[in-house]
Amino acid sequence: MDNINPTQSAQFSQTSMDPVKSDRIEGALEELKEHFGPDALKSGSEINSDYGHDEMETVFHLPDILITPTCTEDVSQVLRIADRYEIPVVARGGGTGLVGGSVAVEGGIMIDLAGMNKIIGIDVTNAMLITQPGVLLKDVAAYAKDHGFLYAPDPGEKTATIGGNISTNAGGMRAVKYGVTRNSVEAITVVTAPGDIVNLGGIVSKNSSGFDLKDLIIGSEGTLAIVTEARLKLFPLPKFSTSLLIPFNDYHAAISNVPRILATGIRPTALEFFEEDSIALWENYAHDSFPEKGFKAYLLLTFDGASQQAIEEAYEETAELCLAHEAADVFVLDDQSLSDQVWRARDSFLEAFKNSTSQMDEIDAVVPVGSLADMVDFTHSYSENNGIRIGGFGHAGNGNLHLYICRDDLNDRDWRTKLRLAFDALYGKAYELQGKISGEHGIGYAKRDYLVATTQPQVLTMMRAVKRALDPKNILNPQKVI
Numbered sequence: 001m002d003n004i005n006p007t008q009s010a011q012f013s014q015t016s017m018d019p020v021k022s023d024r025i026e027g028a029l030e031e032l033k034e035h036f037g038p039d040a041l042k043s044g045s046e047i048n049s050d051y052g053h054d055e056m057e058t059v060f061h062l063p064d065i066l067i068t069p070t071c072t073e074d075v076s077q078v079l080r081i082a083d084r085y086e087i088p089v090v091a092r093g094g095g096t097g098l099v100g101g102s103v104a105v106e107g108g109i110m111i112d113l114a115g116m117n118k119i120i121g122i123d124v125t126n127a128m129l130i131t132q133p134g135v136l137l138k139d140v141a142a143y144a145k146d147h148g149f150l151y152a153p154d155p156g157e158k159t160a161t162i163g164g165n166i167s168t169n170a171g172g173m174r175a176v177k178y179g180v181t182r183n184s185v186e187a188i189t190v191v192t193a194p195g196d197i198v199n200l201g202g203i204v205s206k207n208s209s210g211f212d213l214k215d216l217i218i219g220s221e222g223t224l225a226i227v228t229e230a231r232l233k234l235f236p237l238p239k240f241s242t243s244l245l246i247p248f249n250d251y252h253a254a255i256s257n258v259p260r261i262l263a264t265g266i267r268p269t270a271l272e273f274f275e276e277d278s279i280a281l282w283e284n285y286a287h288d289s290f291p292e293k294g295f296k297a298y299l300l301l302t303f304d305g306a307s308q309q310a311i312e313e314a315y316e317e318t319a320e321l322c323l324a325h326e327a328a329d330v331f332v333l334d335d336q337s338l339s340d341q342v343w344r345a346r347d348s349f350l351e352a353f354k355n356s357t358s359q360m361d362e363i364d365a366v367v368p369v370g371s372l373a374d375m376v377d378f379t380h381s382y383s384e385n386n387g388i389r390i391g392g393f394g395h396a397g398n399g400n401l402h403l404y405i406c407r408d409d410l411n412d413r414d415w416r417t418k419l420r421l422a423f424d425a426l427y428g429k430a431y432e433l434q435g436k437i438s439g440e441h442g443i444g445y446a447k448r449d450y451l452v453a454t455t456q457p458q459v460l461t462m463m464r465a466v467k468r469a470l471d472p473k474n475i476l477n478p479q480k481v482i
């Protein structure tokens with residue numbers, strides 16, 4: 001990995017606007033006021049500072065204009081005006097992203113899709129849910145469940161929007177068995193940079209009709225189009241589900257069991273890895289007690305299916321395999337409240353890390369599952385040898401680790417230097433192991449230099465050509481991804 005210069009991960013501060021741009025913003029604002037009333041349009045100091053950052057808070061910049069549309073036509077209207085005045089447009093979902101993707105780093109217009117928050121309905125015959133993009137993941141999941149279906153993607157942050165999940169191709173806990181968000185999106189309606197409304201994908205279950213532009217837009221982080229409606233794939237609700245908590249006295253032994261489990265052909269729904277530090281931080285953050293502590297590291301698995309017998313066979317084989325390879329014990333979480341408590345803890349580890357330090361930044365690398373142990377070993381030794389706290393957990397069944405680099409009491413200069421060196425080393429190791437920069441959180445603003453440094457130049461040229469073709473004026477989420 002060559003030529004890394006991660007200066008972009010630094011704090012980005014609000015700058016004064018050049019006069020030409022200021023005139024363009026004024027012109028657009030006047031036109032937008034003809035279409036949107038004061039409830040749907042805010043500008044300047046009326047905009048709440050929460051819109052200036054995302055959940056990671058490493059990048060801060062406010063938009064000049066904030067629009068809260070209620071329908072696809074509203075979004076189209078905004079983009080037509082933005083296109084004419086050549087003003088940047090940033091789509092915003094729940095703002096739970098971790099890479100500065102939803103931050104208006106050049107100001108301009110932010111479209112807050114939280115206003116498009118209606119579930120349109122369920123197509124029972126085709127097992128699909130149709131929704132606007134601002135509906136929260138937890139509400140989509142609950143609605144599907146109430147109608148006897150499972151919406152499979154299960155990222156940790158349930159207050160993210162479906163539009164945000166689609167635009168980052170969010171992963172989450174159940175990706176081992178059901179795949180990531182892209183695998184659960186059948187069709188989308190998008191608004192393009194010039195303001196055209198376009199339908200991509202379809203109700204069909206297979207499709208070889210030309211380029212798959214739906215899958216291109218999914219995961220493009222608002223840089224190619226804005227998603228205004230989605231048709232999501234549903235599964236029948238699994239009748240049975242059981243979780244296992246498998247503790248180890250050594251983190252290397254725990255993580256080494258992940259490829260071993262998957263090699264048997266058993267497909268758990270979820271396969272998570274975490275260590276004792278995550279539990280201690282969570283207990284402190286949540287003022288709660290983790291049920292089975294005192295071990296160095298854990299695997300947490302869920303098995304779901306149509307028969308209890310099939311689930312039991314799968315988890316018994318997994319338990320025996322792990323016990324034969326250094327597991328200290330196996331806890332079957334068949335008590336629902338116990339299982340809920342363990343999963344609640346797992347869902348809050350990120351917040352627990354954030355709560356434990358003055359500042360932090362994250363690595364969301366994904367490596368082949370066979371290289372997970374190497375990546376975890378390297379992270380431990382890097383942290384110990386370089387005087388910087390790095391904690392981690394992750395969706396191990398997909399080789400996806402979330403590593404948190406913590407500032408603690410480092411002064412500003414040491415923090416910036418150590419953070420940059422840790423990024424270089426850990427991304428460098430992931431690259432050496434044939435991994436990728438992001439498994440699910442995306443590239444956004446903060447990780448662009450690392451995407452460039454680890455991607456074949458010809459691939460970067462193709463990505464830039466796609467961006468130019470779909471957004472020739474570079475209006476959609478500029479300075480993001482590529």
Ligand SMILES: Cc1cc2nc3c(=O)[nH]c(=O)nc-3n(C[C@H](O)[C@H](O)[C@H](O)COP(=O)(O)OP(=O)(O)OC[C@H]3O[C@@H](n4cnc5c(N)ncnc54)[C@H](O)[C@@H]3O)c2cc1C
Nearest residue numbers: 093094095096097101155156161163164170171222227440
């Ligand atoms: C505690 C916690 C746990 C998390 N766990 C997971 C996890 O397990 N898996 C995972 O993948 N992520 C996880 N995340 C990250 C985050 O929740 C996801 O990236 C999520 O998909 C972001 O959705 P959002 O609605 O908050 O989008 P935002 O943060 O608002 O935006 C994210 C990106 O999508 C773009 N965007 C948003 N809506 C649209 C739209 N309608 N059209 C076009 N572009 C749009 C934005 O411009 C931006 O680039 C976690 C975050 C937190 C805080």
